[in-house]
Amino acid sequence: MKTAFEESEKARKERQYEENVKYQQMLDEQDKLRKEQKAKEIEIERNSVYTLPQDKVITEEQRQRQLNEMRRAWEEDQQIKAQQKAELSKEQQLERERSNSALKDAKQRAELAEVEKRQRQQEEQQLHEQLQQEKQKQKLEAKQREIEELRTQKYTLPSGKQVTEAERLKQVEAMRAAWEEDQKAKQSQKDQRQKELEEQRSQNNAAVNKMKTAFEESEKARKERQYEENVKYQQMLDEQDKLRKEQKAKEIEIERNSVYTLPQDKVITEEQRQRQLNEMRRAWEEDQQIKAQQKAELSKEQQLERERSNSALKDAKQRAELAEVEKRQRQQEEQQLHEQLQQEKQKQKLEAKQREIEELRTQKYTLPSGKQVTEAERLKQVEAMRAAWEEDQKAKQSQKDQRQKELEEQRSQNNAAVNKMKTAFEESEKARKERQYEENVKYQQMLDEQDKLRKEQKAKEIEIERNSVYTLPQDKVITERKPPGAPQTHRPSFFWEKNEKIERKKPAPPPGRRPTNQSSTKS
Numbered sequence: 001m002k003t004a005f006e007e008s009e010k011a012r013k014e015r016q017y018e019e020n021v022k023y024q025q026m027l028d029e030q031d032k033l034r035k036e037q038k039a040k041e042i043e044i045e046r047n048s049v050y051t052l053p054q055d056k057v058i059t060e061e062q063r064q065r066q067l068n069e070m071r072r073a074w075e076e077d078q079q080i081k082a083q084q085k086a087e088l089s090k091e092q093q094l095e096r097e098r099s100n101s102a103l104k105d106a107k108q109r110a111e112l113a114e115v116e117k118r119q120r121q122q123e124e125q126q127l128h129e130q131l132q133q134e135k136q137k138q139k140l141e142a143k144q145r146e147i148e149e150l151r152t153q154k155y156t157l158p159s160g161k162q163v164t165e166a167e168r169l170k171q172v173e174a175m176r177a178a179w180e181e182d183q184k185a186k187q188s189q190k191d192q193r194q195k196e197l198e199e200q201r202s203q204n205n206a207a208v209n210k211m212k213t214a215f216e217e218s219e220k221a222r223k224e225r226q227y228e229e230n231v232k233y234q235q236m237l238d239e240q241d242k243l244r245k246e247q248k249a250k251e252i253e254i255e256r257n258s259v260y261t262l263p264q265d266k267v268i269t270e271e272q273r274q275r276q277l278n279e280m281r282r283a284w285e286e287d288q289q290i291k292a293q294q295k296a297e298l299s300k301e302q303q304l305e306r307e308r309s310n311s312a313l314k315d316a317k318q319r320a321e322l323a324e325v326e327k328r329q330r331q332q333e334e335q336q337l338h339e340q341l342q343q344e345k346q347k348q349k350l351e352a353k354q355r356e357i358e359e360l361r362t363q364k365y366t367l368p369s370g371k372q373v374t375e376a377e378r379l380k381q382v383e384a385m386r387a388a389w390e391e392d393q394k395a396k397q398s399q400k401d402q403r404q405k406e407l408e409e410q411r412s413q414n415n416a417a418v419n420k421m422k423t424a425f426e427e428s429e430k431a432r433k434e435r436q437y438e439e440n441v442k443y444q445q446m447l448d449e450q451d452k453l454r455k456e457q458k459a460k461e462i463e464i465e466r467n468s469v470y471t472l473p474q475d476k477v478i479t480e481r482k483p484p485g486a487p488q489t490h491r492p493s494f495f496w497e498k499n500e501k502i503e504r505k506k507p508a509p510p511p512g513r514r515p516t517n518q519s520s521t522k523s
Contacts (some may be wrong), residue, residue, distance in 0.1 A: 004422075005124070008429055009117075012436075015175070016110075026447070084464055088457070102446045109439055113432070120428060127421060131414065138410060146403060156391075168392070175385050182378070193356060199329055204341060215334060220267060222323055233316050240309055247298055254291070 154162045163171070190365070364372040 005121070005425065005429075086309060088464075089462060095457070099446075099450055102443075102450075106439070106443050106446075113436070113439075117432065120425075124421070124425060131417065131421075135226070135414060142403070143406070146399075149399070172389075179382075189356075189359070192350060197349075197352065200345075204345060206343065208338070211334065211337060216331065217257065218330065219327075226320070226323065228318055229319060233312060236309060236312055240305055244302075247302075313442070 150165055152164070154164055156162050360375050362374070364374055
């Protein structure tokens with residue numbers, strides 16, 4: 001409702017601002033039109049020139065007489081204009097006073113409407129505050145009634161006995177104290193069991209660590225033996241490589257030294273040459289046999305060495321396989337030992353759990369009254385206490401639902417009151433808008449009346465200007481003036497000495513009509 005009121009107030013201020021702007025624009029336009037009209041009148045007066053025929057000759061006496069007549073006519077014309085202007089000013093003053101009075105009345109009505117609006121706002125605010133105070137008061141009273149009802153309410157226990165809230169709270173406190181004692185006893189047993197489990201776990205960890213240390217030492221010794229065997233095997237391979245290189249060097253040296261030369265300067269016979277060739281062939285064959293024999297011996301040694309090397313490799317491989325088999329066996333044994341330890345732990349846990357369950361089953365608890373009960377009896381009592389607590393909660397919930405229902409009814413009544421107040425506010429707002437509309441219509445009518453009066457006044461001024469009569473010397477004959485807007489071909493004029501032009505003020509033409517340049521007549 002407050003939001004709707006703020007929106008309506010905002011819209012009203014915007015409309016008021018627009019109306020003020022339009023009214024100010026209208027005043028500015030009127031002021032502008034008056035200034036333009038005044039400027040036109042001044043311009044027309046400035047350009048009003050009366051000429052005399054250039055070819056007329058008069059005496060000084062006639063000229064003085066004409067001047068006196070013109071001065072007298074001009075003075076009479078000025079008196080008539082002053083009188084008309086005074087009457088017009090008086091009417092304008094009356095019109096302005098009526099306009100100012102209407103504006104003042106409109107302003108007073110607007111101020112009165114603003115005061116009424118503020119009063120309505122204050123009344124609505126006071127009504128809203130009263131409703132809020134009433135709501136707070138009702139809430140406090142409801143809370144006090146609820147507290148009083150809870151203080152004096154009686155509860156029925158499972159045994160059929162009725163107790164007050166204080167007695168019920170005392171019993172609940174006693175039950176809570178017994179439950180806390182029970183929890184403390186359970187916690188002490190749990191701590192004792194935890195301590196035993198920690199000791200068992202530390203013993204198992206010590207056994208596992210000992211077994212792990214033994215395995216690490218055996219693994220370290222195996223790696224050291226493996227390293228020594230690898231070093232020996234590498235040394236054997238290096239020796240074999242060295243022997244092969246030496247044998248190869250010997251063969252190369254023998255090949256290099258096997259050279260058969262003949263003296264170049266000796267001459268032999270064919271028989272000698274054949275004999276030498278046969279000897280050389282025989283020596284070569286013997287040499288080849290020796291080489292083959294050496295090679296065979298060397299191959300035999302190499303074969304023996306290779307067999308020894310292969311045997312060593314085979315032995316090393318067998319030792320490695322044996323070490324791997326031993327390692328797997330140790331790992332399997334360790335795994336089996338670990339599984340046995342885990343099974344032993346699980347078995348111990350199960351036994352401990354069974355012992356704990358058995359102890360709990362046979363354990364007796366001491367109630368605050370001094371009576372000792374078993375776990376089953378204690379659980380039965382706890383179940384009875386829980387049932388009583390549930391009944392208590394149900395009773396509280398029913399009371400809460402009843403109180404909620406009453407609050408809903410109270411809220412619906414408050415909403416109805418608020419809606420009623422909102423309807424009244426809307427009706428007052430509607431009436432205010434209707435009054436505002438009527439005032440605006442009256443104000444517009446007043447403006448229309450003012451405009452109509454201004455137009456009538458302007459028409460009167462134009463009529464007065466149109467009917468303004470200018471007097472000339474009695475011995476001057478002029479033609480009849482034509483209607484405004486038609487060219488004046490026989491306008492009277494005067495001749496002055498040295499052909500000077502004398503300016504004379506004349507009334508301004510009506511708005512929107514240009515002044516006509518009227519030609520003078522020749523006498």
